[in-house]
Amino acid sequence: MFSKISQIGKNLTDEISRINDEVNSNRKQGSGSPNAGIDPATASRILSTPTPEPDSMTQPREMSTPEPTNEASTISITVPGTNIKYMDLPPEIRSRMRKFVKYDEKYPILFEAYKAEKRKTVVIQAFEAMLRELTPCSSIGEIDAVRDYIGGLKSKTAFLESELRQAVAKEAESKKSLDELERLRSESRTPDNGELEVLRRQLEELRKQLVDAQAKESQQKEMFDQEKANLEKLLSEKESLIVAKENGLSGFQSEKEKLESQVAELQKSLESSNRLTQLFKEKVAALNEELKSQKESEPANDSAKPNEGSKKGKKKKKGQAAKSPNNDTELIELRHQVEVLEAKAGEAERFEKEAADLAKQVKSQKDEIENQRDMLRDVGDSLVTAKDELKKSQEQYREKTEELEKVKSELESVKADLEVLRIQNSDAVKDYERAKSSLEKKLASLEESHTKGSGEETSAKDAVIESLKKQVEDLKLGFEKNFKDVGEENGQLQKRINDLNKEKAALEKQISELTGLKEREVQLKLDLSSAQSSLTRKDRLLDEKESRLKYLEEEKNKLNDSVIELKVQVSELKTKMNSDLEAKNAALTKNETLRKDYNELMLRLNKVSTENNKLMKNYEEIKDRYEDLQNSKMSTSDEVKTIKRRCEELSMRNREYESRMEVLQEELSEARSMLQERTREAGTIRKLLIETEDTQNTKLKELNARLEKLAEEKEALERESTLSLKKKQRELEDLKSSLESVRDELDLLRRDKASVEAKLSEQESALRDVANSEKQPEENTSERDYKLLESLRDTLQKSEAQIRDLETMNSKLRKANEETSQKLMRLNKKYKLLSQQYRTTRDRRESVASVESDKSSPVVSRSTSVGDLASESQSDTKEKMEYVKNVILGFLEHKEQRGILLPVIKTLLYLNDSDEKRLLSSLP
Structure with missing residues (x-):
């Protein structure tokens, strides 16, 4: 059986490696000749090949297949490579073998499907390579990008088709116009030579007249430019004077506003001082009245001593007269002190209010801090209780875990006893069956001998048979008793197992409760840390507010000092204000006179410009008519006659214009100075334009060079990046395919290893009871299995090392891919910026060139x-x-x-x- 499994594994690995080699060779051929492509017929045939769906392919399971019905045929079957019978194997190994038979049946279907899918992947990869080369898309998965790209192509083709149609229509129209022109030309080739010569003479005369008129106009223009320059100088001087005066006025106005604000403050202070003087006067009047009443109510002692009283009265009057100026100065000082004290009192009240507010805030924050401290105490108490509960629960958990371990050990011992009892039971059943079979054989032999022997022998044999039957019945009874005892022990053990399972569930519930307590402890710790952080924040706020109080007190002292200094400055500013007002009035009068002069000059300028525009328009009309006559000269003889008439009319008009020009020369002499200044300005503008053009040309050249360099660098980088990306993608695909194959092999090897280890463990337990005669082939199979396991372990280690190398390579390739993509993004941004700068500079250059061309032509320069x-x-x-x-x-x-x-x-x-x-x- 193991040799069959190893053979299947070898076949699988060989076929997978062969398929991978074929796919890699096809991929290399496709990468070596990308332009060759794939035949569309073969590609469509490959993609149309059906493969089995995964829902239809059910995986065989170990215990799902039933035992075969014909037991007679399976009893004599042996495992290939061994002497072990198929029916002697345990049922698990037999189900596995049936599973492997089904795998053998399904393997060719899966192999064909795998080959078809590999061919499809080759076609898909070729299609993706074509997409990368011809489109901005990189894979079939980018459906929206491919749809957008195809839609863009369709819109472009529609736009190109419409433009082509327009171009074809324009071409047809141009052909028609060319044919008509050629026809007219052929018709107009036969006019009279005499008329042509007359027209030529007239044209030459007109040209001479034009040259003379242009010379006269140039002279008038020079005079006009000179006058214009003089006027513009005067205007510039006036504007500079106006700007200087306006600047002075703005400065005066700002100073005036400052002085007005200071005057308002002084007026307020004067009003307050007047009030104080009134109060003091009222007090003085009250004192005088009191003095008068005292004088009237003096006793008669004063009348008894008239001489002395008169002398004393004179002295008092002199003292009062001497004290009156002193009282005025004291009153002023007292007034000043009262104002200062009132200001200080107001500021002190304001600072007291702020201090009271801050004290209230400090008190509120202290209350909050105390509340939070109480909260922290409560949290600490709850933490202590939670820790005590945790300790108790941990102790309970330890006790329960110890009980669990004891129960598990008891379970293991019970399981071991059960297995021993099962083995004993199976041994007893086997002994019973063997004894039964031997007794049945003896009975059969005895019956045969009984039929053959005599009657005495039959009686003796009957007695033997009866004794044997009794022995069989005794054995049956003993076996039944043993079986009942084993069943009772088994039931008791199952009850014990159920009780232990219940205890295990209760312990698991307690463990979950303990984990909840731990989570609660963590939450309480987090609440503690947040409360401590809030306490520290509030302490900081208290410190900041105390420093703020100190700072406000210092500012209070500084403000008191600054009030005294400001009062001194007010008196100085009053004198300055009066002088500034006089200068302001003089400047305003000058400004009004300058504005009147400026308005008069602007009116004159506008009149001259309107007259000049009219003259230039008339001149342009004459020139346009002259050009029309030149163009129509090669037409028919009828048109020649009309041209003659028009020439006569033009000559008459020219004479009229010359007479008008002589009249207008006097008016133009006044405007010559203006024109000269304009020509000078035009010359300076041209110089500036030339300089700007030179700088722009140099910049454009530099930008073009930079653009070309960047375009070359971009193309080189794009080529390198595309090549590197293609190489890396191919390497990645190869690595992915190799990784998938290695993973599949690993999975198969791991499964085989697990199955082999399980079978080895089962066989080691099964082969202990086998006879000594079967030791040699068993040792051979174990050696084979050991070698197979070692080879599988080596291949596993190699494949793991390969996987690690492939993962490192994959990470390096990803980093390189990201770097190249970032470089491409940077280059695209630089290219966009440079192209935009180039467009803006080109637009500016075109606008400057159009302005210069307009100014360079004499007709347009006169008309400007x-x-x-x-x-x-x-x-x-x-x-x-x-x-x-x-x-x-x-x-x-x-x-x-x-x-x-x-x-x-x-x-x-x-x-x-x-x-x-x-x-x-x-x-x-």
Whole structure:
């Protein structure tokens, strides 16, 4: 049996290794020739091959299969490689053998299904490789990505088809127009040569007239530029004066506001001092009245001594007259002291209120701290009680565990006794059967001899038979008694086992209660730690509030000192305020005169610019008509006649314009200075534009070089990453397949090992009772099993080492894959930023080139004016604002495009990293 199992294991390992070799060779061939691909017919045939579903394939179980019915055929069957009979084996081994027979039956089906699935995986891997090469998707599992990619391709193809149709239609229209033009050209090749020569002469005369007019205009333009420069100098000087005066005014206004605030404070202080003086005057009046009443109520002693009284009265009057100025100074000092004391009293009251509030807060916090301390005491008491309960429960747990161990030992002893009794019972049954069979044989032989022998012999043999029958009955009775005793002992033991199981369940309940008590103890400890932390926090708050009280007292003293200093500064600021008011009035008058002059100059400028625009429009109309005449010169003879008429009309108009130009020369002489200044500004602007173009060109070249380098680096990195990813994916797939095969082998080997060990343990117990004649083949099988086990252990160790190596390799490959993906992400970000910078610089360059081309042409340079420049700048700002608006709205509306539009918004709005974080956090 063991040789059969080992043979099955060897066959399994050989076939699995062969399949893996075939798959690896197919994979290598597919990786060596990726462009060759797989035949679609074979691929569809491979994918259409059905494989058995796992629900239909039931796994055979050990005890589920019944014993075969024909016992006569199975009795004589022996295990291959041994002399052991099939029926002598225990039922567990027989069920396992039947299970292995079913495995042998199912093995070819599973093997074919495994090969079909491997072929399907090869086709799927080839399809995934094609997806990686041609699409951004990497596996079949990315269904949404593949759907999006195909939808994008469809939309692109539809867009290209529509554009192709439009291009074809445009091409057909252009062909038609070309045919018509060629037809007209062929028709217009036969005009009169004389008329052409006349037209040429007229054109040459008109050109000469235009050259003269342009020379005159250039002279007028120079005069206009000079006048413009003078006017702009005057305007710049006036603007600088206005700016200086406005700055002075703003400074004066700020000083005025400060002085007004100080004056208001002084007025308040004066009002308070006036009140105090009134109070003091009232007190003085009351004192004077008292003095008068005292003088009137003086006794007659004063009249008896008139001379002395008169002298004393004179002295008193002199003393009062001398004391009056002293009283005024004392009153002022007293007033000042009263104000200071009132301010200090107000601040002291405020500080007292704050101190009272802080004291209340301190008291409330102290009460909270005391409450929390009481809570902590209660928690500590509960913890002590919980610890006592825990100790008691732990002691109970130890006692119960000891009882459990005792019960388990008793159970084991009872089980051992049961097994001994079962063995004895089986031995007794076997002895009984043997004795019964021997007695039956003896009875049969005796009956035969009885029939053959004589009557005496028959009587003697009958007596022997009866004695033998009695012995058989005695043996039966003894066996039945033994069987009953064994059954009674078995019932008692089962009762004992049930009681022990009940005690075990009760002990498990107590253990669960103890674990709950432990969890409660942990929660109480956590509550203790939180309460202690809150106590420390409140102590800190108390310290902070005490320091705050000290700080407020110090600030109170500082404020008292600053009040005295401010009163001194108020008197100084009053004098400054009066001088500043006078200077302010003078500056306001000057500002009004300058504004009037500025408005008059601006009106003159607007008039000159409007007249210039009208002239330039007339000139452009003449030029456009002249160009139309040149284009229509090669047309038919009828058109030539009309051109002659128009030329005559144009010559007449030109004469009229020349007369008007002579009239307007006087007006243009005034505007020459303005034009000269504009030309100078245009020259400076051109220089600046040239410099900016040079810098932008250098930047563009640098950016292009950087872009090319980055593109090359990106392509190289993408190639390297794709190659490394493909290699790593192939290695990973190979490793996965090898890992799966090794795991399958390990599972099979572990199962085989477990089954072999179980069988070995069973066979060791079974083979002890076998006869000595069967020792030699048994030793051979045990040696074989031992060698097989050692080989299985070696293969297990090797496979475990291989698994560890593969896991380390897998971790390294994952790290490398993550690093390459991060590098790719960084390069993509850099590429996007550089492409965006390149676009912005290109747009700026195009706008600058368009402005320069407009200014370089003489006609447009003459037509430019202040209004046109303002309109162009407004249009540019409008376009930029619309662009910024569209970008911001797209960023807010489309969540998918925020990653693309974020760098654009960052460059447009000059955002920092902190601003970017704020913007992202504010978004929903």
